[in-house]
Structures are given as structure tokens and as C-alpha cells.
Amino acid sequence: MSSWTSHDVEYAKLLEELGGIARREGLVLNPDLERLDKVVGLMTENLVATGRRYCPCKQSHPLDPGADKVCPCPEWKDEIDSAGNCFCRLFYRQ
């Protein structure tokens, strides 16, 4: 019998989705698995609550669906170009 929660299922789906976005763009997800887990875990909470991938690093508290950024944010490519990774340290240049 599985002890996976719905959060775990959404987390796994989101991780797969983010990995696909990274691959399509020639990027990688953060190899620091602790950081990756933190970001994806918090993003999963936002996804479960709202149905959208709100960025945990750029959100208001409480979340403001009208103003907060959905991942990937419009400026991610600029951030990766200049710093090698997006602000949230989710996507990295290879």
C-alpha cells in the first residue's frame, strides 16, 4: 500500500514538468537537491492551493494571484544570462 499523499503526487508531477521545461530550454534544474526540494515543495503548495505554479521566491505573503509571478517568470532568461541561474535558483545554465 502506498503512503504517498496528494502533495507528493503533485510534487512529482511538478518536478517532471519543471524538468521538461529545463530540457526544452537547454537548462538544468539545480543539482543541489536540498535547494531543489525546498523550491519545488513550496511551489507545489502554491500549485495545490491555486492551480498555478506561483514562484515561492517572488510571491507576496499571503499570495497575490493578480500580481505574483508564475513559473517560469518573464525575467528568468535575463537572470540566467547574467547570473547563471534564475532568482529562485531553480533553473541553471548547463
Ligand code: SF4
Ligand atoms: S525565479 Fe525561477 S523559480 Fe521563480 S518563477 Fe522565475 S524561473 Fe521560476
